[in-house]
Amino acid sequence: MDSVISADRLTKKYGELTAVDAISFSINEGECFGFLGPNGAGKTTTVRMIHCVSPISEGSVSVFGQAAGINNRAIKKITGVIPQEITLDNDLTVYENLMVFARFFDIPRSEAKERVAGLLAFVELEHKRNSRIGQLSTGMKRRILIARALLNNPRLIIADEPTTGLDPQARHLIWQRLRSLKKQGVTLILTTQYMEEAEQLCDRIVVMYQGRILKEGVPQRLVQDEIGREVVEIRASEEGDAGLLATLSPLYTGHERAGDTLYLYCTDSHALMERMLSLNLPNVLHRPATLEDVFLKLTGRSLIE
Numbered sequence: 001m002d003s004v005i006s007a008d009r010l011t012k013k014y015g016e017l018t019a020v021d022a023i024s025f026s027i028n029e030g031e032c033f034g035f036l037g038p039n040g041a042g043k044t045t046t047v048r049m050i051h052c053v054s055p056i057s058e059g060s061v062s063v064f065g066q067a068a069g070i071n072n073r074a075i076k077k078i079t080g081v082i083p084q085e086i087t088l089d090n091d092l093t094v095y096e097n098l099m100v101f102a103r104f105f106d107i108p109r110s111e112a113k114e115r116v117a118g119l120l121a122f123v124e125l126e127h128k129r130n131s132r133i134g135q136l137s138t139g140m141k142r143r144i145l146i147a148r149a150l151l152n153n154p155r156l157i158i159a160d161e162p163t164t165g166l167d168p169q170a171r172h173l174i175w176q177r178l179r180s181l182k183k184q185g186v187t188l189i190l191t192t193q194y195m196e197e198a199e200q201l202c203d204r205i206v207v208m209y210q211g212r213i214l215k216e217g218v219p220q221r222l223v224q225d226e227i228g229r230e231v232v233e234i235r236a237s238e239e240g241d242a243g244l245l246a247t248l249s250p251l252y253t254g255h256e257r258a259g260d261t262l263y264l265y266c267t268d269s270h271a272l273m274e275r276m277l278s279l280n281l282p283n284v285l286h287r288p289a290t291l292e293d294v295f296l297k298l299t300g301r302s303l304i305e
């Protein structure tokens, strides 16, 4: 596959703080590539360098053959950005917001009208065309941001935490729209703190923490390689860990402790659960392993606090 975005030791410094610390990655045409990480990991800073609104401190990133920091206009022309913050004008209507934005791209008015109509249909908000932004729900505003990002028919879409603060239903609607864009062949960069979002949408992800990339891979494969198939959670105080781990060995393949919970990794929880039942252990839960477990294993902390 052809790589269309490629970063080489990309770095961002704010004074003493290194927000993005020499990260390298490459993204193939038509794939959905995710940056998964907690608050402050450096996700927004990274994508802002990709779409040329934040100067690069060191290293480089090229986007469809153009170098960020040099050919910024060319990159902006082919990129659609769904920002983390809702940057819509509350006093204007949905239609007016989109038309104003179309002017930035010098789209002729008649063509802009047509595109806006098509995009409002795409995000299923035709009926809100004449509503002021202030009258929309957060989920609707996020869908308008998607429509806005598509006005210039981008080849690359950057979605920076597109579903933060949304309920499950609104979230699923956004996921559907993003999937549909992917089907049309658009290359997608997604940042998220939600492991479920990364698992649902991304072909490949990098796990990002404190400005660095800790791991890269296909979500399911990362989970399988780092954790295994299943996780058993035991809510118990830490003092008992050594004894418990000795008793339950070798029925688990790895373990991690975070707060009041001991996590045991295993390929088949059946035998482990049987043993725990016989020990009369209360507060035990078993479930499939997830990217959240991968993150905990890599950093010793959870993705969302």
Ligand SMILES: Nc1ncnc2c1ncn2[C@@H]1O[C@H](COP(=O)(O)OP(=O)(O)OP(=O)(O)O)[C@@H](O)[C@H]1O
Residues within 6 Å of the ligand: 014, 017, 019, 037, 038, 039, 040, 041, 042, 043, 044, 045, 046, 084, 193
């Ligand atoms: N303009 C700025 N000036 C100084 N520091 C900044 C600036 N923007 C971001 N930072 C710092 O850079 C680090 C990375 O921030 P960034 O916004 O990229 O994280 P993030 O992964 O997007 O987090 P979140 O999930 O909360 O959006 C943080 O420590 C943040 O405080």
Ligand SMILES: [Mg+2]
Residues within 6 Å of the ligand: 043, 044, 045, 084, 160, 161
């Ligand atoms: Mg961010």
